Amino acid sequence: MVAIDSTTLTTMVENKEQQHSTKRRRLAWDVASSPTEQQEVQVRKPVSCRHVSPPKRDDDRDGHYTYSLGDNLTPRYKILSKMGEGTFGRVLECWDRQTREYVAIKVVRSIRKYRDAAMIEVDVLEQLAKNSKGRSLCVQIRDWFDYRNHICIVFEKLGPSLFDFLKRNKYSPFPVDLVREIGRQLLESVAYMHSLRLIHTDLKPENILLVSSDYLKLPGYKRNSQGEVYYRCLPKSSEIKLIDFGSTAYDNQNHSSIVSTRHYRAPEVILGLGWSYPCDMWSVGCILVELCSGEALFQTHENLEHLAMMERVLGPLPEHMIRKANRGAEKYFRRSRLNWPEGAVSRESIRAVRKLDRLKNMISQCGTVGGSRSSLVDLLQGLLNWQQFLAHMILAATADESQSNVDDMDKRMFTAQQFHVPGLKMILS
Numbered sequence: 001m002v003a004i005d006s007t008t009l010t011t012m013v014e015n016k017e018q019q020h021s022t023k024r025r026r027l028a029w030d031v032a033s034s035p036t037e038q039q040e041v042q043v044r045k046p047v048s049c050r051h052v053s054p055p056k057r058d059d060d061r062d063g064h065y066t067y068s069l070g071d072n073l074t075p076r077y078k079i080l081s082k083m084g085e086g087t088f089g090r091v092l093e094c095w096d097r098q099t100r101e102y103v104a105i106k107v108v109r110s111i112r113k114y115r116d117a118a119m120i121e122v123d124v125l126e127q128l129a130k131n132s133k134g135r136s137l138c139v140q141i142r143d144w145f146d147y148r149n150h151i152c153i154v155f156e157k158l159g160p161s162l163f164d165f166l167k168r169n170k171y172s173p174f175p176v177d178l179v180r181e182i183g184r185q186l187l188e189s190v191a192y193m194h195s196l197r198l199i200h201t202d203l204k205p206e207n208i209l210l211v212s213s214d215y216l217k218l219p220g221y222k223r224n225s226q227g228e229v230y231y232r233c234l235p236k237s238s239e240i241k242l243i244d245f246g247s248t249a250y251d252n253q254n255h256s257s258i259v260s261t262r263h264y265r266a267p268e269v270i271l272g273l274g275w276s277y278p279c280d281m282w283s284v285g286c287i288l289v290e291l292c293s294g295e296a297l298f299q300t301h302e303n304l305e306h307l308a309m310m311e312r313v314l315g316p317l318p319e320h321m322i323r324k325a326n327r328g329a330e331k332y333f334r335r336s337r338l339n340w341p342e343g344a345v346s347r348e349s350i351r352a353v354r355k356l357d358r359l360k361n362m363i364s365q366c367g368t369v370g371g372s373r374s375s376l377v378d379l380l381q382g383l384l385n386w387q388q389f390l391a392h393m394i395l396a397a398t399a400d401e402s403q404s405n406v407d408d409m410d411k412r413m414f415t416a417q418q419f420h421v422p423g424l425k426m427i428l429s
């Protein structure tokens with residue numbers, strides 16, 4: 001396992017926010033036009049003889065690989081289109097001449113920290129594949145190689161992300177039955193990762209892909225100003241898979257202080273309490289609310305406002321969490337309560353917080369009825385639960401007597417047996 005220090009990981013998370021080992025043998029396909037390159041290419045003659053690599057071009061200033069559509073990426077793959085871009089690199093749709101199928105190749109930026117993170121991703125992907133017994137809710141890795149100083153990870157090709165789908169639909173909500181189906185798979189995939197002691201840490205609609213791109217076009221209720229009916233699209237299949245394991249962490253490894261993309265970040269991360277598996281559950285809660293409403297639950301870029309939004313939706317932060325806040329987060333509190341609205345940076349910020357409603361009311365407005373509403377609210381309240389983190393700490397401390405970060409008062413207030421996600425059973429059944 002390639003170890004990335006926690007400062008580097010924190011910087012990578014911060015970079016993302018601005019935008020919205022075992023050493024492995026590396027397959028050097030086309031490194032710096034060296035004699036080795038010629039030998040490598042010749043070894044793979046069956047696909048290489050006609051499909052030569054383009055002349056080597058400079059990377060762009062962010063270290064992204066420069067390509068033209070139709071280029072070969074090694075003699076084996078032909079570049080067809082760009083499917084996406086993230087902090088780590090670009091994802092290209094390619095034709096695999098050897099297996100005769102379309103694949104998605106993540107071409108990672110030629111910058112050391114991203115190359116290192118990509119190797120962690122490869123390790124995680126291989127572990128996920130090894131343990132999945134064929135059926136996986138996580139994207140499958142087909143291969144990886146090092147090409148002109150870019151780590152390239154070859155994946156099965158999937159459909160659009162849930163974020164792309166929402167965006168294309170002008171952010172209209174998904175039907176609750178579809179949210180339920182997606183929620184079930186999401187929880188199953190996260191449970192699978194956790195069973196391998198892996199924490200995804202970057203769950204968000206951009207990192208959940210529909211397996212198929214097929215969709216149905218249905219007339220919506222709304223009309224535009226010309227009286228024309230808006231059409232809304234629905235995925236034909238609800239099947240999803242998780243992607244982007246570049247920030248995945250092992251439970252027992254040193255954790256960077258900041259993880260997750262802002263909107264999906266758990267309170268314990270903001271408060272500097274340390275984090276573990278529950279940070280994924282929190283993100284799942286935020287995602288499911290977003291799918292029900294069409295909009296990100298906590299649309300913020302700032303810690304105090306974020307905490308104020310959480311309190312507005314979920315009720316006051318428990319005192320024991322406030323007490324444990326780290327140095328950096330102490331400034332958000334006055335006399336053991338959130339310094340809000342006094343500490344707000346603007347009137348707009350106060351308005352943005354006030355616009356939010358209690359979780360239960362938000363879900364009622366999402367077209368849910370009767371039993372399905374109350375079980376969805378139960379589930380979401382279990383996922384977006386201040387106490388999840390504490391419950392995890394108590395369980396960990398119970399397993400390890402030497403751990404002293406949970407005091408007796410916490411234990412009295414909250415026993416592990418009390419912790420449950422009532423709706424989880426319903427959604428998984």
Ligand SMILES: Nc1ncnc2c1ncn2[C@@H]1O[C@H](COP(=O)(O)OP(=O)(O)OP(=O)(O)O)[C@@H](O)[C@H]1O
Nearest residue numbers: 083084085086087088089091104155156157158244
């Ligand atoms: N297997 C795949 N099939 C289809 N599209 C994909 C696939 N993998 C990734 N993509 C597309 O590429 C985008 C970027 O992928 P990914 O999240 O892995 O990159 P990243 O650089 O790690 O992103 P981030 O900045 O979120 O860490 C995705 O949001 C998705 O649109």
